[in-house]
Amino acid sequence: MSKLNREQTITYDKQYNQHPWLTGNVDPIPIEKANGIYFYDFNGKKYFDMSSQLSCVNIGYGNEDVIKAVQEQVEILPYIAPAYASAPRSELAKLLVDLAPDNIAKVFFTCGGSDANEAAIQMARTFTGRSKIFSRYRSYHGSTLGSGNLSGDPRRFALENPSATGFVKFKDPYVYRSCLSFETDQEAAKYYLQKIEEQLAYEGPENVAAIFVESITGANGVIIPPDGYLQGLRKICDKYQILMVCDEVMAGFGRTGKMFAFENWDVKPDIITFAKGVTSGYVALGGIMVSKEIADYYKEHVFQYGLTYSGHSLACAAGVACVQYYKKAHLLENTKKVGKVLGEILEELKVKHACVGDVRYIGLFAAVEFVKDKKTKEPLVPYADHSGIMGKIIGLLKERGFATFGRENNINIAPPLIITEKELREAMKIFDEVLEIVDKEFL
Ligand SMILES: Cc1ncc(COP(=O)(O)O)c(C=O)c1O
Known part of the structure; x- marks a missing residue:
């Protein structure tokens, strides 16, 4: 100390x-x-x-379960390279897959949210063989080169870089600031979904690897999508074989009263990116959870991405205790x-x-x-x-x-x-x- x-x-x-x-x-x-x-x-x-x-x-702070888990882990095995199997990494991966929708099969751990989104971009492009990535203006997904260009808010300006290509922005379902007035959620959802499909047509849907959304926009003002929006987005993604990626870095882990925010609308993303609440900040950790289809693809193909601290023992030990605490308390x-x-x-x-x-x-x-x-x-x-x-x-x-x-x-x-x-x-x-x-x- x-x-x-x-x-x-x-x-x-x-x-x-x-x-x-x-x-x-x-x-x-x-x-x-x-x-x-x-x-x-x-x-x-x-x-x-x-x-x-x-x-x-x-x-919150001072959680005895997480403190004890980290203290015990640091004495037994503070770190082991990602190529080995370690108990906390295995246990946390299983816990997360069990919590996620039934299409989710595997976890790749990162150190936080930016590199989780970076990994998701890389995975989506390799898996689909397509290059374009759609995301929204009122969004924040991180500040590394890929995740910074994925972000839509003004923090992206300094990171926009000619070497980071293929990032396309679309408008958020920000009903309060719409110039149209909608009678129902469904009407609003329909309008914003039509706009996405129109934009996909202009960009060529066959070129689009993934649509990234914060399930609920966080830092940019808690913009909650109208009912029907995420369900409709799922349908659009299915129609064009585009991956649906839900960024749950801020909205996930109980924040909305559900373990994952997209559960409020009963959708199953292809990739879930997470960080923050998985350890409640006691130790830095993030990651992505991927569907069985994607996981199967990477049984035969190399995932060209890696981090020294992927699945860090202390972070995963904190994660296990933290994730269990949501239920316990x-x-x-x-x-x-x-x-x-x-x-x-x-x-x-x-x-x-x-x-x-x-x-x-x-x-x-x-x-x-x-x-x-x-x-x-x-x-x-x-x-x-x-x-x-x-x-x-x-x-x-x-x-x-x-x-x-x-x-x-x-x-x-x-x-x-x-x-x-x-x-x-x-x-x-x-x-x-x-x-x-x-x-x-x-x-
Ligand atoms: C929705 C979302 N995605 C990604 C990130 C980036 O996470 P990190 O700061 O852990 O890299 C953040 C950070 O606030 C976020 O709110």
Whole structure:
């Protein structure tokens, strides 16, 4: 354990750490410890972790089962190369295949979500012999070359590279921001699916290896597809023999009240990419789960992809304990129960505050969309804005002990799935207070 004090932590961080997506002039809050749904700075100030960090600490901090599993594993076998078989890697792969839909047969482990999507791109292209990859604008799939180009949000701009070809973007089923008004989910789904099929025709469906979607868009504002959308996407993929890849990196592992978010619509993807909640961030881990057809193909063909830490022993030991904990602690049930309360609170806030245009929620996965004007839906900040207004709102929340993140004109709310109703209500009071300030000072 590091023995640095507060001052050393700040000084060394400023001097030696490059933070992601930020200039070197950042002033991060030095955090000392965490427990349950809270983390604490070196002065003892307590923060509600209302985003589970980057929506990964699903089981909260200080989980004894995971701590013990990692401690025991580090003594027996801390690491073994991927070419060997190891008990934690074998056990976790079996646990995951058992949890997944019945078409899923095998797992390939990575170190996180970006390289999981990278592996899925590589696999889809080799398996189908096709090059084009479809994904959506309001998406984030990672920041390596392939996954960065797969991503649709502005973080992709810096990574767009002439050597990364074949990435085609399509529009999200973002009903709140549609210029059309739909009477039903089915109508909305039909419209967005027609648009995809039209675009496939323009690109030549025989050239398309895979369609990647976040089952529910996460970082870009929890965009929940209308009922019928994912089912229709499955049909389109079947029609043109295109692989359907569901990125469950953020939405998976209980976040929506189901183990995987696509289960809300009863679809079976060909490839599932995952990370974050599989270990709840205790040790870095990601991976892809693939259908029997794909797994069979790779019995005869070499999978041209590899990582030194694929299926790292400590990560897989953490994964086994973590995945078992979801069931042991009835976290899916708690997510549905407390998630219902979160939804009710958000609906009340939408009525009460002029700055709230839309609230979207499912389980403990929610976003609040800020507007200047409820009627016109003019966003509080334009797309890809750098004014820092949303950062100020997030800062006001943090000052009051409510820690979360946002993108564009959205703020995400996704606390650890162990949160109680009482804790949620306490935290959401802070949110209400800050919305009051936004109504008065930011519109
Ligand atoms: C949906 C989704 N996919 C992929 C990633 C990339 O995962 P990682 O940061 O572990 O590389 C993220 C990260 O936030 C994500 O939200």
